[in-house]
Amino acid sequence: xxxxxxxxxxxxxxxxxxxxxxxxxxxxxxxxxxxxxxxxxxxxxxxxxxxxxxxxxxxxxxxxxxxxxxxxxxxxxxxxxxxxxxxxxxxxxxxxxxxxxxxxxxxxxxxxxxxxxxxxxxxxxxxxxxxxxxxxxxxxxxxxxxxxxxx
Numbered sequence: 001x002x003x004x005x006x007x008x009x010x011x012x013x014x015x016x017x018x019x020x021x022x023x024x025x026x027x028x029x030x031x032x033x034x035x036x037x038x039x040x041x042x043x044x045x046x047x048x049x050x051x052x053x054x055x056x057x058x059x060x061x062x063x064x065x066x067x068x069x070x071x072x073x074x075x076x077x078x079x080x081x082x083x084x085x086x087x088x089x090x091x092x093x094x095x096x097x098x099x100x101x102x103x104x105x106x107x108x109x110x111x112x113x114x115x116x117x118x119x120x121x122x123x124x125x126x127x128x129x130x131x132x133x134x135x136x137x138x139x140x141x142x143x144x145x146x147x148x149x150x151x
Contacts, residue, residue: 017078027082073116
């Protein structure tokens with residue numbers, strides 16, 4: 001049988017997520033989808049917005065980071081488990097009001113679109129980890145092999 005690359009590569013734009021443990025935060029894991037070539041460029045293009053440049057007195061196109069974060073996290077992050085106040089304290093700076101009332105807060109933080117976007121924008125560690133995992137084809141292939149072995 002001849003191997004043909006077109007028969008081997010999975011080219012679906014939306015892939016099944018894998019669960020990845022967040023390093024250093026026991027119990028916190030994220031369901032991440034791979035980011036295929038062209039998808040990130042599409043997000044950048046969709047997030048471009050005109051902005052007035054006062055230095056040159058011209059309008060130029062810039063990437064709206066909040067819009068990009070919303071597109072990226074909606075596509076890449078399928079969910080998470082184990083994100084509680086202790087884990088959150090390791091990822092972001094908390095405001096003083098929150099710190100004051102932290103003891104009364106219980107449970108896990110919901111994985112909704114706004115929470116995904118804010119964590120991506122305000123936690124460099126979370127942003128770098130999800131960016132790296134989303135393009136790590138080897139990790140996704142290993143998880144797929146494990147799934148095949150189970151069945």
